[in-house]
Amino acid sequence: MxxxxxxxxxxxxxxxxxxxxxxxxxxxxxxxxxxxxxxxxxxxxxxxxxxxxxxxxxxxxAGEWRTRATAAVLWSRRRLCGRSALYLADLVTEAGGLVHVATGTGRHLTPRRPDWVQVRVVDDLDGPVRQGLPVTRDVVSLVDCWGHAHSERGGRRAVEVARGAVIGAVRRRRVTADQVHDEVLGRPRLPGRGLLLELVAALRAGAQSEFEVWGMQHVLDVPGLPAVQQQYALETAIGTIRFDGALEAERLGIELDGAAYHRSPDHWARDRRRDAAALALDWATLRIDYRRAHADPAAARAEIAAAFHARAPRIARERAVI
Known part of the structure; x- marks a missing residue:
């Protein structure tokens, strides 16, 4: 049939x-x-x-973040931005519950959208493709992520993620502190703008971790002592080593040991080699660990002062003999 x-x-x-x-x-x-x-x-x-x-x-x-991110890009015909872009760029480890998408000033998107989509109108829509999806440039994404974290829709965890992203991106040389600074200057209404400028200032001074940023303010600034030189480079037999802080005249290096990084046996052994190489040049290394510094920053500052006053007379006598 x-x-x-x-x-x-x-x-x-x-x-x-x-x-x-x-x-x-x-x-x-x-x-x-x-x-x-x-x-x-x-x-x-x-x-x-x-x-x-x-x-x-x-x-x-429909509930998967990747599917939602792809849908948002198709709908907007533009790029992912903020935390979504940083996730695809491997600058944050958590995508979060929202999908952040950027659109240009000349295009208005319909308000008919689910609450998991966050739209931001931006002038700079340049950027690469990360893991198959278009995103805004890293420095733009970092500042967007910061602004959202400090807005009404942000929160404590979002702020922690944004801070970690900025610090990590500068440490990994994905962006420079100056690039972040210049981007912030062009955002006069950015939520949390002053806090980001403070963080950028610490990164410009050489901080490479959240502990070092905190330590510059609460540990390394010791009343009555000379200003500590941050990220001081010392040429040794094993190569260039950098102290988080240094009092050069007293040949005293100060290291802020983070909670996780210095817990590894490999890192511990590396630190011992660094200390020995510095000692061969008559540089003493004072190590202040994360837990002790946060529990009693005044005691940490007192340790630095004690080490300074113990070193100063001997170094002065050596120079007098010379």
């Missing part, structure tokens, strides 16, 4: 393949491949969802 519609081919559509690896595509693209009638039926039957205007996702992927 002949088929009732011999001009049409009978075909079974595998939606997983049609929708791609991220489970999100533009409705127009899916319709072009499968037909508008099929798309309307799949939506009606719940086989496809419409989280954003013009975008379709498969239901079992």
């Amino acid at each position: 002949p088929l009732p519609y011999p001009h049409r081919a009978v075909m079974s559509v595998e939606l997983g393949q049609v929708m791609g690896a991220d489970g999100a595509r533009l409705r127009s693209e899916v319709a072009a491949e499968t037909g508008t009638t099929s798309v309307s039926r799949w939506i009606r039957d719940g086989r496809l969802l419409r989280p954003l205007p013009g975008v379709l996702v498969v239901p079992d992927r």
Whole structure:
């Protein structure tokens, strides 16, 4: 018996393949491949969802961050920004619950969007592609992440993530402290702007961790002592070593040992080699660990003062003899 519609081919559509690896595509693209009638039926039957205007996702992927991020890029036709961009750039380890997307000043996106999408209008829409998705430049993303963390929708954990991202990006030389500073100057209404400028100042001075940033303010600044030189470089037999702080005239180096980094046996052995190389040049190394410094910063400052006063007379006598 002949088929009732011999001009049409009978075909079974595998939606997983049609929708791609991220489970999100533009409705127009899916319709072009499968037909508008099929798309309307799949939506009606719940086989496809419409989280954003013009975008379709498969239901079992709708709650995944990657699928939401892809949907947001397709909808906005622009780039991910802020914490979302930093996550794809490997500058933060947690994507967070929101998807942050940037759009240009000349394009207005419909307010019809779910609460997991955060839209920011930016002038600078340049940037690379990270893990298959377009993102804003690292320095722009860092400052955007900071602003959101210090806004009403942020919170304590968001602030910690933003601070860690800025410090880590500068330490890994993904951006410079000067680049962050220049970006902040162009954002007069940035939430938490003054706090970010304070952090950038510490990074410019050589801080490379949250503990070092805190230590510069609460440990290394000792009343009655000369100003400590931060990130002081000393040439030794094992190469250049850098002290977190140094009192050069007294040949006293100060190291702020972080809670996690210096716990490793390999790092402990490396530190001992550094200390021995410095001692060979008559440099003493004073190590102040994270837990002790935070528990009693005044005692840590007193240790530095004691070491300074113990070294100063002997160094002065050596110079007098010379």
